[in-house]
Amino acid sequence: MRAAHVLETLPLRLAGAAPTLAALSDRALLTAWGSTVAAFLDPGSPERRAIEADLVGTTRLSAPGLQAGLEAVLGGVRGEPAARLFEEAWAMREGHGGSSTVPAEGFALVILASNLPALAVQPLVAALAARRPVLLKSPTTEPVFAPAFVRALCWRLPALEGAVAAVTWPGGSEELEEPLLARAAVVVAYGDAPAIADLEARAKRLGRARFVPYGPKTSLAVVGPEADVKVAAAGLARDVALFDQRGCLSVGAVYVEEDGPHGSRRSRALADALAAELRTLARRWPPGPEGGPLDPADAGAVQQVRAEADLRGLYRPALDLSEGTVVVEPEPAMRATPGLRTVRIHPFADLSDLEAVLAPWAGRLQGTALAGASAEALAPALERLGVSRTAPPGELQSPDALWHNGGEHPLQVFV
Amino acid sequence: MIEHSDLVEAIRRFVADSGAAELEELAREAFAFQVERSAPIRTLAAARGVDARRIASWREIPPVPALAFKSVDLLPAGVDPERALTFRSSGTTAERRSVHRHPFPGLYRAAIDAAFPGRCLPTRSGGAPVPMLSLIPSPVEVPDSSLSFMVGHAIDRWGAAESTYALGPAGLDAEGAADWVRERSLLPESSPCLVLATAFALAAWIDHLATVDTRLRLPRGSVVFETGGFKGRRRELTRSELVGRTETYLGVPPDRVVREYGMTELTSQLYTRALDGGDPDLFVPPHWVRVRVLDPATLEEARPGEVGLIAVFDLANLGSALHLLTEDLGVIEDGGLRLLGRARGAELRGCSLTAEEMVS
Numbered sequence: 001m002r003a004a005h006v007l008e009t010l011p012l013r014l015a016g017a018a019p020t021l022a023a024l025s026d027r028a029l030l031t032a033w034g035s036t037v038a039a040f041l042d043p044g045s046p047e048r049r050a051i052e053a054d055l056v057g058t059t060r061l062s063a064p065g066l067q068a069g070l071e072a073v074l075g076g077v078r079g080e081p082a083a084r085l086f087e088e089a090w091a092m093r094e095g096h097g098g099s100s101t102v103p104a105e106g107f108a109l110v111i112l113a114s115n116l117p118a119l120a121v122q123p124l125v126a127a128l129a130a131r132r133p134v135l136l137k138s139p140t141t142e143p144v145f146a147p148a149f150v151r152a153l154c155w156r157l158p159a160l161e162g163a164v165a166a167v168t169w170p171g172g173s174e175e176l177e178e179p180l181l182a183r184a185a186v187v188v189a190y191g192d193a194p195a196i197a198d199l200e201a202r203a204k205r206l207g208r209a210r211f212v213p214y215g216p217k218t219s220l221a222v223v224g225p226e227a228d229v230k231v232a233a234a235g236l237a238r239d240v241a242l243f244d245q246r247g248c249l250s251v252g253a254v255y256v257e258e259d260g261p262h263g264s265r266r267s268r269a270l271a272d273a274l275a276a277e278l279r280t281l282a283r284r285w286p287p288g289p290e291g292g293p294l295d296p297a298d299a300g301a302v303q304q305v306r307a308e309a310d311l312r313g314l315y316r317p318a319l320d321l322s323e324g325t326v327v328v329e330p331e332p333a334m335r336a337t338p339g340l341r342t343v344r345i346h347p348f349a350d351l352s353d354l355e356a357v358l359a360p361w362a363g364r365l366q367g368t369a370l371a372g373a374s375a376e377a378l379a380p381a382l383e384r385l386g387v388s389r390t391a392p393p394g395e396l397q398s399p400d401a402l403w404h405n406g407g408e409h410p411l412q413v414f415v
Numbered sequence: 416m417i418e419h420s421d422l423v424e425a426i427r428r429f430v431a432d433s434g435a436a437e438l439e440e441l442a443r444e445a446f447a448f449q450v451e452r453s454a455p456i457r458t459l460a461a462a463r464g465v466d467a468r469r470i471a472s473w474r475e476i477p478p479v480p481a482l483a484f485k486s487v488d489l490l491p492a493g494v495d496p497e498r499a500l501t502f503r504s505s506g507t508t509a510e511r512r513s514v515h516r517h518p519f520p521g522l523y524r525a526a527i528d529a530a531f532p533g534r535c536l537p538t539r540s541g542g543a544p545v546p547m548l549s550l551i552p553s554p555v556e557v558p559d560s561s562l563s564f565m566v567g568h569a570i571d572r573w574g575a576a577e578s579t580y581a582l583g584p585a586g587l588d589a590e591g592a593a594d595w596v597r598e599r600s601l602l603p604e605s606s607p608c609l610v611l612a613t614a615f616a617l618a619a620w621i622d623h624l625a626t627v628d629t630r631l632r633l634p635r636g637s638v639v640f641e642t643g644g645f646k647g648r649r650r651e652l653t654r655s656e657l658v659g660r661t662e663t664y665l666g667v668p669p670d671r672v673v674r675e676y677g678m679t680e681l682t683s684q685l686y687t688r689a690l691d692g693g694d695p696d697l698f699v700p701p702h703w704v705r706v707r708v709l710d711p712a713t714l715e716e717a718r719p720g721e722v723g724l725i726a727v728f729d730l731a732n733l734g735s736a737l738h739l740l741t742e743d744l745g746v747i748e749d750g751g752l753r754l755l756g757r758a759r760g761a762e763l764r765g766c767s768l769t770a771e772e773m774v775s
Contacts, residue, residue, distance in 0.1 A: 296724070297711075297757070303714060307478070307479070307483070308482045312455065322712075
């Protein structure tokens with residue numbers, strides 16, 4: 001069915017479904033949700049098999065890389081975290097003096113990004129917990145997952161039909177989007193700064209929707225003096241390589257406390273260990289696209305980093321381009337990574353100075369992997385810079401349904 | 416120590432006259448000069464195992480990544496830093512801007528003088544000055560822009576007295592630019608004009624003309640010079656859309672639209688040969704510049720027709736990096752370069768790849 005036709009009728013349909021959604025029990029929703037998530041986690045399920053090949057193509061991840069990514073995203077929104085989210089939603093509705101079965105007014109429009117597979121589940125589970133009808137806008141470059149997931153969910157719980165929808169249309173189309181922006185109660189947008197600014201301006205001009213932006217962010221790691229660099233490297237390799245480093249929780253820089261003000265011994269040791277781990281992971285999770293050449297644009301950007309490091313005589317363990325790139329960068333200033341598993345390791349004399357070094361990145365940092373007690377002690381300082389998630393190395397890219405993405409409670413977005 | 420004033424003069428003569436020297440010989444001398452005077456170039460040559468005294472071709476000179484201009488000062492030792500022009504790339508993020516310190520301004524002007532008139536200027540009787548309208552800020556407004564420097568030099572050198580800038584601190588003066596064109600159109604014997612613009616500014620001006628339903632007619636024989644991309648524009652135009660709208664709203668046909676390929680990190684520019692009936696999208700290097708495309712995975716030279724990273728050897732870039740590995744993608748065809756886009760660069764990721772998606 002053409003998007004224009006679908007979109008014409010959707011606002012009314014979504015608004016009309018609010019009472020039905022409000023009347024659904026947590027148990028019914030959680031059962032359907034859990035079963036659907038499990039199906040998409042299982043490579044042998046009919047639902048998963050139906051989209052596997054397309055999803056490998058649209059996400060440009062290798063099949064093993066896709067599986068690892070789905071486990072990270074879907075693993076965080078099933079079972080206990082999802083149940084806790086529903087409990088919190090119930091308490092929130094009751095706490096506001098209303099009955100838990102009063103329908104939410106209006107629907108949420110969620111504009112998804114194409115870089116992470118299954119990203120749709122995070123806002124979707126929160127919207128359902130908050131009993132907010134939701135329209136997911138899939139990117140045209142990845143139109144596969146969200147519609148398939150919504151279909152599977154509604155098949156398990158037909159009462160949801162009408163309350164959730166996933167549609168793909170060319171983003172930025174004012175004709176298609178204006179009726180939605182005018183009628184949505186909440187607009188959640190994943191995008192870069194200019195795109196979000198444009199969408200926000202249009203949303204404000206057209207309606208009264210609450211606008212929740214998830215703009216571009218990056219993540220880093222901190223390795224304290226008491227941390228074993230080899231152990232840290234094993235976890236950090238996952239934080240770097242998962243999703244081929246396309247996520248806002250993907251680590252692109254590591255700060256390592258050294259023995260002295262000009263030392264780099266631990267950083268070099270970490271670089272060697274991380275390079276070895278990335279080499280291993282490249283066999284387990286080959287970078288996408290599987291079996292094809294690396295994206296020339298990505299590869300070209302990484303070649304810039306490599307050649308610049310060589311020009312400056314920086315330490316760079318030997319790695320094939322497809323395995324990743326590790327550079328020991330003596331300058332403390334953080335720089336964005338071009339992706340393809342590229343990491344700069346910064347030797348650092350005193351971690352207590354890190355907040356000042358990262359200050360220019362305030363508001364654009366998403367997560368930090370922390371290794372060692374000294375690094376963990378930095379959590380409050382990192383929070384002041386806008387970091388919304390800290391975790392041990394290896395766990396940064398696996399947030400659960402209760403993660404306060406961007407510092408905001410997932411339910412507050414939809415309530 | 417290599418005496419650089421002689422080398423600069425030899426290159427300047429070669430830029431002005433392709434018969435004055437042999438490119439490979441100058442390339443060897445220039446690279447030896449850079450290895451001697453620039454520690455980063457020396458480090459890169461050592462890392463690549465290249466001996467400056469033994470290179471047989473400019474191809475063996477290790478390309479310097481454009482990214483290095485954000486972190487390293489490539490100014491050779493022994494030159495007068497006070498005389499250096501300093502150009503910076505436009506910054507769109509909190510990331511560092513590229514800085515190109517250019518110690519040999521005479522080479523910069525020589526490169527413009529040798530290439531610009533033949534590729535960009537409308538035909539003039541007796542070499543008469545050309546009325547120029549610039550939608551690129553003047554070098555007074557933006558002294559660290561290499562593009563403004565080039566435009567400023569072109570207006571000083573070949574521009575008529577009525578030449579003007581219509582982009583300044585207050586933004587694009589779309590109506591002022593339209594009035595300038597109207598005045599030219601009303602003159603009984605109006606000379607062909609040259610409009611200099613970035614693709615972004617040209618598109619914005621034409622958007623304005625479309626909004627106010629105004630179709631201008633530049634004098635017959637006028638030329639539009641266009642450079643750069645659409646970064647930051649909410650909705651990008653295709654090249655053919657822009658050219659079509661240029662004809663509709665300015666009266667300049669597609670074969671009078673010249674494109675330029677240049678960047679802060681280079682001294683010389685490549686132009687399309689539209690005015691000579693050439694492919695309107697094929698950039699052709701001048702005789703002191705060589706262009707090739709490298710396989711992004713291996714940095715080996717790609718075969719003609721294969722997409723790769725553009726590397727530019729620019730003899731006039733003596734003061735920084737003779738051989739530049741750009742961040743652009745392209746293909747080599749018929750001795751020219753077809754530009755295909757830009758390597759993604761180190762932009763923030765994270766739930767953010769909808770950028771093109773949302774505006775596509």
